[in-house]
Amino acid sequence: MLESFIRMMLLDTTPLRVASADILREWCEYVPLEPLFLAMQDTNERVRSAAKWVLADVGAHAPQEGLMPHLTDPDAEVREAVLYALGTQAPVAMVLEALDAPEEGLREVATYLIDMMGVQVPVELLITMLQSENAQRRAAAVRVLGTLGEHISLELLIEALQDTEENVRLEAIRALARSSERMPQTELRTFLDDVNQSIQREATKVLASVGDPEALSIIVGWLHADDEWARENALVWLCTPIVDMGNAIARHLPIEELLHLLKDEWWPVGYMTARMIAMLGVDAPWAELLALLSDPLPQACNAALHALALLGAEIPLSQYIPIEPVLIVLDDEDREMRRKAAEVLNYFDVSVPVERLLLHLDNENVEIAGLIAKQGRQEGIDILVANLRTRDRASFAVAALGELGEQAPVESLLAALHTSDTFVRQRVAVALYETHPELLPLLVPDLVETLCTGKVGPLLEPQQDIMIAQALAALHSPHPTLLAWFDQALDSSYWEVRMWAIIGLSGMAPHVFESTIEKLQRLYNDPESASVREAAHRTLETLELRTATDEHWG
The missing domain is CATH 1.25.10.10 (Leucine-rich Repeat Variant)
Known part of the structure; x- marks a missing residue:
């Protein structure tokens, strides 16, 4: 079958060549390099791009001696793919040379590899890079120096705060964020009112992550902006992690500010705030979140449910909150609220009373159907199967069926492989692999027959008819x-x-x-x-x- 996909990369149909490359990417250690280097000479840009990423993935499993000679290939895309494949085994000199390359792709891979190499790059070389005329080199050097901890002097990073290039200054601020108790807060505070918004915002986040009162006050001001987009954007920035500091800002912000934002009329603010609260983990305000489930403002209840769902993905909720307040939300008139409550219930490691769930079972609530199906009830399985035959809910139904193990209905999942939605097909394949792995090899002969003869077999025939219908x-x-x-x-x-x-x-x-x-x-x-x-x-x-x-x- 591998040979079939390699041959397809030589066909004159661009989508097939691209698709073949994408599939070969999944079989990294089994694919020979030669056909990929040949595909890198393709006249079609899409095919070359697909082949480049296959080469990058496959090359990571190949002997280095098969890759090294291609580091001097006249084609920049080939050199880029080989550098990705070699990773931290790439010669440092070649990586540094790529930092100055005119091709953007080569500069990107070089920057990526410098970060990956970290301590493999001599400190002396990094210090020399700080004096380079190339701003990308200086930024890469600052970024790596920031990972070396006490092995370097902070003065190098403090000096980089005054660089003429914004990106270098940003990297210096982020690098100093890693210095924990050595962080030069006085120097960073000078940027709290910087005219450059990116610099000001990043410095504020870094200082807030260590509890600086002035920085926290600025952030609270962002969160009280009159414009809803400004509040939302502020939360997006705050949820974007600074290096490896994770939830540090959430832990220092006054919890009453976050709880207030859960009631914001602009629902994205409530959802982003839920993400901030979820960063607190076991220290989340559990009692306050439960209280919001009975709040008269629907957006408050919805945002609280979202926070609980995010927390539940990491923490067994039964250890921190009772199940009853969430069950009560199932009685809400709003279908979306009931759906969200069912999602939260899925994260309890205690049995959910099936009688309470059956009261709210309907044809569109995949989450409730999934909970019922997990308890072995056919009513839930039937709803999930019915939703496999919908445009909007099939992917959710597949995910729920994939959790049923051997109870998952084989015939219904196999039929769902016919869908035109690529994402759903992928999820169905995963579900079958998890529940009935013995069935997948049985599908291979049908697919090989199609690849070798072009004759569409039973597995793909419905997709052919769907594509004709869509085209017409x-x-x-x-x-x-x-x-x-x-x-x-x-x-x-x-x-x-x-x-x-x-x-x-x-x-x-x-x-x-x-x-x-x-x-x-x-x-x-x-x-x-x-x-x-x-x-x-x-x-x-x-x-x-x-x-x-x-x-x-x-």
């Missing part, structure tokens, strides 16, 4: 042959073919056959897919409206 729908042509094809596709055994045929018909008024209208009316009650039913409903409304309009102007 994009034409918006009422040609009788196309109308007949859509009419026939409405009888397809695969829900997504029916759905795309319905979508294609939506622009065909007043040319749609009467028999086709009758089929659409029947699909309004399609027994298999909610997405088919929704598409039929919208298309019938559209056809009626356009027909009425045409008759009016006629």
Whole structure:
């Protein structure tokens, strides 16, 4: 099968060459280098780019002697891929040379490798780099020096605070953030009112991370900005970690400020604040979050649930809060609130009363269905399977089914491999690998047959029909042959073919056959897919409206 993908990289169809390269990237240690170097000469930029990243990944598992000669290749993209492949084994001199390269890709990989090499780069060389005319070299040197701790003098980094280039000054501030108790707070405070917003913001964050009162006061001011976008952006900046300091700012900010922001009318502020609170881990304000679950402001309850979900992803919630307040939220009238509550319940390591869950089971709440399915109830599994045949909820349903182990319905997951959504297909493959790994090898002969002969087998046939339906729908042509094809596709055994045929018909008024209208009316009650039913409903409304309009102007 490996040879088939290598041959596909030589075909004259660009998408196939790119797709083959992407697949080979997953088989790093088994792929020979020679075909990849050949693909790097491809005339198509997309193919070269795909081959470059395969070469970078595959090369990391290959003997160095097969890569070193290509460090002098005249093609900059080849040199870039080889440097990525060699990683910290790349010659320091070649990495430093790449820092000065005119090609942006080479400069990026060199900067990346300097960071990766760290202590492998002699301190004397780093100090020399600080005097370089190349700002990227100076910034890279400052960044690495900042990782060396007590092995270097802070004066080198303090001097870099006065560099003429903004990026070097930013790296100096971040490097000093690593110096913990040695941090020169006096020097950094001079940047709290810097005219350069990036410099001012970064210095403020660094000082706030060690509890500097002036810096914390500035941040509180950001969080009280009148403009909701300003508040949101402030939280985005604060949630972006400074080097390895993680949750330091969240621990120093007054907790009442964060709790107040959970009630912000602008919901992204509440969600970003939830992220800040989640950084506190076991020290989160558990009682206050629970109290917000009964707050009359829906945005406060939603943000509190989001914080609990983020905390639950790292901490068993049962150890810190009772389950009952979250169960009460299941009675909320808002479907999104119920969905969020079910997500939080998933992080309790105690059994959730299934009777309480069944009261709120509906066709669209994948989270509640997942909780019920995990307790072995067929009602939950049936809802998850039904949601595999939807455009919007399939990926969530797959994730929930993947948690059921051997209980996961094999046939339904295999059928979901036919979907046109690449992300869903990938999640289905993962779910099958986790629940029924013995089935995946059985699919290989069908795929190999397609690769070798071009003849589409049972596994891919529905996708072929879906792609035809999508292509024809994009034409918006009422040609009788196309109308007949859509009419026939409405009888397809695969829900997504029916759905795309319905979508294609939506622009065909007043040319749609009467028999086709009758089929659409029947699909309004399609027994298999909610997405088919929704598409039929919208298309019938559209056809009626356009027909009425045409008759009016006629």
